[in-house]
Amino acid sequence: MSAFISFSVVLFNIIGVITVLSENVPVPENVRVISINLGLVLEWDPPQTTNNHPFKYTAELKGWRGYDPVCQNSSSLTCDFTDNVTIFGSYQLRVRTELDGETSDWVETKQVAVDKITEISAPHVELRSNNGQTEVDITDPPMKRKNLRDVFGNISYLIRFWKKGESNKVKLKREQSRVMLPKVKPLENYCVEVEVLYLKNKTSQPSNMTCLKNSPSNETEPWLIAVMLLISFLVVLVAVLLIFMAVWYSYKGYRIVFPNDNLPEHLKQYLAQRSQSPAPLPIHEGTHLKEPIHELMIYEKKLNSSQDNQQII
Structure with missing residues (x-):
């Protein structure tokens, strides 16, 4: 004990x-x-x-x-x-x-x-401007294990942008890592800040404020496009009318020179014989020649006519 x-x-x-x-x-x-x-x-x-x-x-x-x-x-x-x-x-x-x-x-x-x-650090943000548009390029922060999308699945981005010197900020929520900023004006300075959204209600650290001057726009104003279309339509219309009139008057002239009406065969033979006959002898003063005069009648027959028209020349 x-x-x-x-x-x-x-x-x-x-x-x-x-x-x-x-x-x-x-x-x-x-x-x-x-x-x-x-x-x-x-x-x-x-x-x-x-x-x-x-x-x-x-x-x-x-x-x-x-x-x-x-x-x-x-x-x-x-x-x-x-x-x-x-x-x-x-x-x-x-x-x-x-x-x-x-x-x-x-x-x-x-x-x-x-x-x-875990907390997610700020994403990397780059801005590019072309033809009056500003594009935001977002790179996810590097993880120490795996990568961000493998762990949290579908993530999204909260984008804030504003005109430099103004306090009014526009918010965008996008799933794409490349986003074109809407309704930006050419030759204006814009600033952008981005956060990663994950686990539905958690956000990453905000990125550094990145600013860029927007490039000039090469796009034509809508009203100017409408005017150009109207002018083009009028030019085409006038050109078509001129071509039609040129073809029409050319056709009319051709028909005047080469009419469609055919002479009777006996008249063609008569004219052919006259063209092949010897030249007439010279007419002496005081000599009177009698030339026979024959009456020539030409009939023109038209299709779809109930009566034949008769002309006397």
Whole structure:
């Protein structure tokens, strides 16, 4: 019985010594979990003491089989757990202070899920202007594990743009990484700011304000296009009328020179004989020649006529 009492006293003294030693080493302060771009970092502040002791720190990660050390006997005030975790896992972290072989109590964090607590840094934004239009080219921030769309699926962008020097901002929500700004005026300065929308209600850090002077426009005004179309129509109409009139009068002239009416065969023979007959002898003064005169009658027969018309020449 006395031996048991002696053992209990010794054990109590050992526990008391350990407790005193732990109380002599202060714990880290302001312990916080930081997750940016799917990374996982534990940060803390050194203990507030009057003596500037060279504290060391050990940080551990709780896995399936308990805590595993990640940063041991380190003077840094941060410990990066990114390479030791998965994106969709849930983890608990802890850290303690060490001084001359003595340690403080552990300071544990709450259980955290990387994909739920992570913050996304600002996207990269470039502006290009051509023919009076301004295009926004957005590049997703690089992730420490995988990429943004693989983790969060369909993301979108919140775009704010405004005329430089004015406070009124226009908001656009787009899923495309290249967006043409609507209703911008040529030769005006515009500024753009972009945020990434993910997890339905979370936004990334805003991008830097990017400004660009819009280029001059080569587009023709709508009213001028209408006038040009009207003038073109009138020119084509006048050209068609002139061509029609030229063809018509050419046809009429051709018909005057080469009429459609055919002479009777006996008249053609008579004219042919007259053209082949020898030239008449010269007529002497005082000589009277008697030329026979014959009456010539030409009949013209027209189709679809009930009666034939008779002309006497």
